[in-house]
Amino acid sequence: MSTPHTGIIFGTDTGNTEELANRIAEQLQSHNIEADIHNITDAEADQFDDYELLILGIPTWDFGGIQADWEDFEDVLAGLDLANKVIALYGLGDQFGYGDYFVDAMGWLHEKLADSGARFIGYWSTEGYQFDASRASIEDGKRFCGLAIDEDQQCELTDERVARWVEQVVSEFGQQANAA
Numbered sequence: 495m496s497t498p499h500t501g502i503i504f505g506t507d508t509g510n511t512e513e514l515a516n517r518i519a520e521q522l523q524s525h526n527i528e529a530d531i532h533n534i535t536d537a538e539a540d541q542f543d544d545y546e547l548l549i550l551g552i553p554t555w556d557f558g559g560i561q562a563d564w565e566d567f568e569d570v571l572a573g574l575d576l577a578n579k580v581i582a583l584y585g586l587g588d589q590f591g592y593g594d595y596f597v598d599a600m601g602w603l604h605e606k607l608a609d610s611g612a613r614f615i616g617y618w619s620t621e622g623y624q625f626d627a628s629r630a631s632i633e634d635g636k637r638f639c640g641l642a643i644d645e646d647q648q649c650e651l652t653d654e655r656v657a658r659w660v661e662q663v664v665s666e667f668g669q670q671a672n673a674a
């Protein structure tokens with residue numbers, strides 16, 4: 495497999511999703527993949543053109559609300575042509591504090607990009623999480639539409655989750671590249 499040109503684009507209010515971007519980039523390095531990291535607040539639409547693999551990170555705020563910088567980007571998102579792109583999502587949330595809205599914003603991003611032409615990889619099992627409802631859950635609640643990270647309640651699980659997810663993303667990218 496050739497090394498995918500990879501961009502990690504995140505939004506954040508209090509820094510956790512940026513910190514995760516760095517940890518994901520470190521794990522990618524162990525697979526010999528160098529990723530560029532961008533804050534969505536400074537991103538332009540054509541930045542999405544630069545990458546074959548886009549890893550998009552978003553936290554949820556205020557009872558299912560969308561992180562503000564991603565919300566400001568909503569109109570641009572709607573117009574993106576992401577045919578031939580591969581997208582993996584990660585979302586941050588708090589499953590005990592906001593169990594009816596856990597990582598909802600990641601579900602919003604998945605819905606917004608559903609018609610963009612991109613292929614999604616990195617869907618992630620809901621096992622090991624406790625929550626009542628999530629807009630990010632798919633397949634009858636069996637999986638999330640991306641990696642769910644909870645730095646408020648399960649930070650001790652984050653390193654292992656990131657390592658396993660990055661391995662999965664790299665493997666699924668390779669499979670989809672071979673199939674293309």
Ligand SMILES: Cc1cc2nc3c(=O)[nH]c(=O)nc-3n(C[C@H](O)[C@H](O)[C@H](O)COP(=O)(O)O)c2cc1C
Nearest residue numbers: 507508509510511553556557558587588592596597
């Ligand atoms: C006021 C407030 C509202 C929040 N609302 C939600 C929510 O609706 N759903 C959720 O999963 N997490 C919620 N969270 C948890 C944040 O998503 C979590 O702390 C996340 O790590 C923040 O990421 P950031 O530092 O990148 O902004 C909330 C946290 C606070 C303080």
